[in-house]
Amino acid sequence: MSELRGVIVSHAAVADALVAAVAAITGIRDALVAISNEGCGNDALAERLRDAVGAGPAVLFVDLPGGSCLTSAARYAKHHADVAVVTGVNLAMLLDFVFHRDVAPADAARRAVDAGAKAIRVTAA
Template sequence: MSDAPQPVLGVVITHGGAARGLVDAVARISGVDTDALIAISNDGLAPEALRERVDRAVGGRRAVLFTDLASGSCAVAGHLCCRGQGTRALVSGVNLPMLLDFVFHRDLELEPLVERLVEKGRESVRAVLPGDG
């Protein structure tokens, strides 16, 4: 029996159907097992009810909670879920490159994983302005 920790779980918490779309896109692009990411929408849920849903989904596992915005009901629920937890981290401003990187590096320790994900997310944002060719 291995002493290796279970891979980190990803929970994508967004407004509307964005979480489902992101998780579906990651599965289609990566071919990675869909158990790596869970999509949760805030539709019809107050932050406390959303927190309860996330807590049930995560259980006692290590997890990165990804939210669409750094504020609002999804972020509030994410903060509540991470409070007092040494096994959960919150990353806001989720994007597809960040999630793709996540599914291939879930075996990392939480802190270096989160640092990596934030960097990958930032690196993926690009602009092409008029006249740039």
């Protein structure tokens, strides 16, 4: 099975910043691609998605569970069986994802959600 690509779809420069943070922490630079919806209507964002995903399987990491990033990602995944979508992207889930990309997209998506959720907590004062 070919390794998954992660595509982060976000508002403004959130995706770029997350890719940079993953590279800074792990040294892995070829697992993630960033897309911004800046200046995009639905057609332009769909084109950016097509270019970013390429031919291989992928997980699309979207910033919010609604809005233009999600609608474009969900429409893309609807027509591509080897693409899964995760919302609420955070750094913790991406750090886990880049080391576990030899699984099916749906499995990687579930694992990412678990890793991301575990990172959200209230710390002791």
